[in-house]
Amino acid sequence: MLNLSVDDIAFVGEDIQRGECVLATRSGDLFLPDKRGGVNIVRANGKSERIMAKNAPEGFMPNGIALLPDRTFLMADLGPGGGVWHMAQDGAMTPRLLEVHGKKLEPTNFVGIDSKGRTWVTVSTHLVPREQSMKKGHADGYIVVMDERGARVVAEGMGFTNEAIVDPSGEWLYVNETIARCTSRFPIRADGSLGRKEVFAQYGAGTFPDGFTFDAEGGVWIVSVVSNRVIRATPDGKQHTVIQDADPAWLEQVEQAFEDGSYNRTHLDSGGQRRLANLSGIAFGGADLKTVYLASLFGSQVGSFRSPVAGAKPVHWEF
Template identity: 30%
Template sequence: MPLSPIPLASLEKVGIGLRRPEDVVVGRDGRVWASDQASACAEIRADGTLRRVGKAGGAPNGINMDARGRIVIANFGLGTAPTGPLQRLDPATGTVDILCGAIDGKPLVASNYPIVDRAGNVWCSHSTSDRAASEAGLADGFVYRVRPDGGAAVMASGFTFANGLALDADESYLYVCQTMGRNVVRLPIRADGSLGPQEPYGPVLGEPAFRGATPAERARFGATDGCGFDAEGNLWVTLVLANKVVAITPKYQVVTLIHDPAGELMSWPTNVSWGGGDMRDLYVGTIRRDYVLRARSPVPGLPLVHQR
């Protein structure tokens, strides 16, 4: 299928009333969930109403599901709470457990985005321990992994504000959005589960941000936020400050798929997710709005562990 742009007019607001809706996950059963600072996650019902579940505290950020349908929440506590742990929500009961609150005795403060692999490991980005220093170039972001037995360890470090994560179809690489690096890097997953050295995946996606920019200037900002693969191997990336969604093709070409220059409808897009029977229902998290956006994707999304 051709990777064609999605008209802005075709995007539909869903889940109106959400608070800080960074991300969406769609279960195998078709139910749609969004991160929600007023609870833990909120189910977006077919009629558009919300069913809030659980209480996470802090700032529920990136979310995903494990193979049992439990929702894994990266809590970005920095600026909103003393800690930012990795949590897990049971959508049936509303119980929120902490999967990982500290590593080697150091509390997590800015967990950002989790993804679950076939073996049941949860990989999660941790953006920074000092946001102002990170924005000035401090590369203190890292990726940690929580095994099914609960063991946790830092697997890679040295990222400039580690943000969204993705796994390719055969789980041979882990992909990491570096917000301040304005790019995506990937790390090979070795046979023993460790990560190899990072390498750029595609080009730097834009220019550094600055205050007082016009819409035309913002359109060139390259800060990356979330990412996800479609079924044809294109890596979709949200450019949060540019109000854009782009894709890096397998040949490293960059295609703009959605752009809202004024940021009136799609303001600060943070993540992309797919669902529906044909995996062509696209959802875009919009952290500055009280809704998420839904559209028809030109290509199906790559099914995640909980959707297979």
């Protein structure tokens, strides 16, 4: 399996600001959110262009995004408004989901779609500001599903809910719990409700999982903020660290802060001082689905490397 250093990472794109996640398509185009309020598109030639949101709510902060078949977007608003918005190709914004069961959504982390037309939404915490929830043992994140029956909460009590993606089989919803430091999964019932949660992978010291993706062999590749790690976890319980870009002494300090309850935004953002710039998103792409793309909270470009294992085709691959 791969053992990479930072020198093995190539970079594409330019002038990306807070590209929290990355979506890859067969065309070679990459799509990332941009904190200025819109989407950054890295074309196959490596050049970047932006679609800026029009009439967005005050403080709009796109975080997770979903690409739709017509190449418009769903965008999770991590700003004070929260909720999910639709952005047309010309940047025009319309609200898609701002409340559930009559209750306004808090700052919203992620939005994704599946092959059955359902939309999955995560909110990391009820607490505002969100930093109050970054404590070991805190678990009030939740997941919303939206389909022809409407929108409803289908899972609660999670340790900082991050990305949530339906696996290639369509039978499981996987989710990264950043503060619980694990990748969990739920069986999906026919009506869109979720069965009992189980832990797919529990991570150790210094790993705070954010984004993830699937490979064609059943592996889950996660990226960790703070430690700038890429880890491949497999169904047999094995984990392999592909790369890490962090100072070991600093990671020990972060770990101590996490254990004693003093962990805060400064610790979370510290990975941004490294070359990999606080890894937060990952996707397989390229013609053979063996190019791995890395998104980060503080980088101005997308990292990439080649994998011996192909990725599983994401739902938006042909869009």
